[in-house]
Amino acid sequence: MAHFHVDDNNTEDDAPSVSRTYAWIVFALTFGLLISDYMSRQVLNAVFPLLKGEWALTDTQLGLLSGIVALMVGLLTFPLSLLADRFGRVRSLTIMAVLWSLATLGCAVAENYEQMFIARFLVGVGEAAYGSVGIAVVVSVFPRSMRATLSAAFISGGMFGSVLGMATGGILAEHFGWRWAFAGMATFGLMLAILYPIIVRESRIAPKRVVTAASKAADKVSRPLRTLYSSRSVLSAYVGSGLQLFVGGTVIVWMPSFLNRYYGMATDRAGAVASIIVLCSGIGMVLCGILSDRMCRNRPDRKISLCIAYCLGSCALLSLAFALPFGIPQLVLICVGMLIAAGTSGPAGAMVANLTHYKVHGTAFATLTLANNLLGLATGPLITGKVSDMIGLDKAFQLVPLISIASAAVFLYAKRHYHNDMDRLKNNGVDETATEALVEIQP
Incomplete structure (x- = not known):
């Protein structure tokens, strides 16, 4: 099985020690969770009209349901990223995915606006640091010379997840009701969250580091x-x-x-x-x-x-x-x-x-x-x-x-x-x- 070689831009101590195949598997699973992240975040937008009609909500209330996720992401990205570096990135990503998926499932069973708001709050907490920690995992298993390409591809997953969340959520809501739109996003996220730590191991993705030049x-x-x-x-x-x-x-x-x-x-x-x-x-x-x-x-x-x-x-x-x-x-x-x-x-x-x-x-x-x-x-x-x-x-x-x-x-x-x-x-x-x-x- 082929391994990545050490090139001019990648020192021996900084080189990934995993096979090319395993590196791409790590990328696919981490990218898949990013898509799940944004599907869970944006599915709400597709069911706005149904929520507004069923619960007689104002547009202000609907906007707050969307904005609370972005607010939590903005406030918690940095502190949770620091915790992930200390606690272990794979373990942290898994916990994040389980939390936002369960919170999305909470949206599916919410009986009123207050319960939906609490669930959306927890979605934001779960998703807060995924982008920064996820990309750190991805770049750790590839040569330095590929990091720009991988970063661009990884970030684009947010848009693809938003597209899938709104399109798939709209279809599920139209045919089965808005609760099933949230349930579908939650199921997808939980499946990946269970699979992720089984395949992606902290001990395998952590390359050797040198800090002399940086110091x-x-x-x-x-x-x-x-x-x-x-x-x-x-x-x-x-x-x-x-x-x-x-x-x-x-x-x-x-x-x-x-x-x-x-x-x-x-x-x-x-x-x-x-x-x-x-x-x-x-x-x-x-x-x-x-x-x-x-x-x-x-x-x-x-x-x-x-x-x-x-x-x-x-x-x-x-x-x-x-x-x-x-x-x-x-x-x-x-x-x-x-x-x-x-x-x-x-x-x-x-x-x-x-x-x-x-x-x-x-x-x-x-x-x-x-x-x-x-x-x-x-x-x-x-x-x-x-x-x-x-x-x-x-x-x-x-x-x-x-x-x-x-x-x-x-x-x-x-x-x-x-x-x-x-x-x-x-x-x-x-x-x-x-x-x-x-x-x-x-x-």
Whole structure:
């Protein structure tokens, strides 16, 4: 059975000691749990219309059911990731998957809004650190030279899981009732959670590590933790990214309800159409990231200009789309707008990596995740639900893209200070080239 070889980018001590086949099995199972994660998270969006009708819920209440998961993910990602490093990553991932699956099953048997809220809260707790811990497991069994590809592929699982969650959930809800939509997601997650620790063993996936080079480099930098917040540019990256995800996250959450109310689509068809829009967002995220890397290889500051362009472009396209009469042209333009709505994710991550010391990149990305969830993914659906209760969801959607203007303004502020901030970091021993490359392997 073939083993991965040690190449120029992979030292002997850092090389994986597992076979190629076993490494891909680990990837498949970890990727499968990531898909389960997002299926359990997004299935709720597909059954919004049914819950609203059965329990007489307001849009504010529905938005809170969605936002509480993102809020818990944002608040708990960093502390739970630290616990996982100490407790054991495989064991931690298994516990996470069991928790979010059982909590999703709790959604299926909830008798009222309060019980559903508690179950969704627990879904968020279970899913909080899966992304960061899961990618750590994946990269530990592959050569360093493959980490960028694997990271990109792993992160894309979130979009695929969202698509499957809304589409499959809509079909199950339409034919068997909304409770079976949650039960189906829970069953899938529990099956993988049982299988995962049987096949993936902590002792097999942990490669040997060396820290001599890291220690020497760290000696050049005083207080690397301060780079998390010491520059105006990095603070702007956090805020700008979070504000822009307000737009994309809101459209994803409320689109099934929008299609149900204004297009008269049943839950299965609304979920399927909404999943296409989510898929456009995922594809756009990857394409915008590729464009950013190719255009900004020698000029990292151009990434900020692209962020501004993505913000203003999505604002124009989505504003026009939601101003159009209901119909195919509107849906097509929404898809086009969503192609670039999440395009800031890659460049914003690169900014964070450039502007913080590599030794604290894990904490930096946890901070970015916190900003994304608190400013965007959790806040967007809730505020939009409140506005929808007052003026209607169609009118609320017309206002949502305007948040992108605020995001563009924040990135413009970052651009004005970026070079000065980078010069200050270089003087403290942070190498721009190294941090630029490391963003591609961070979870």
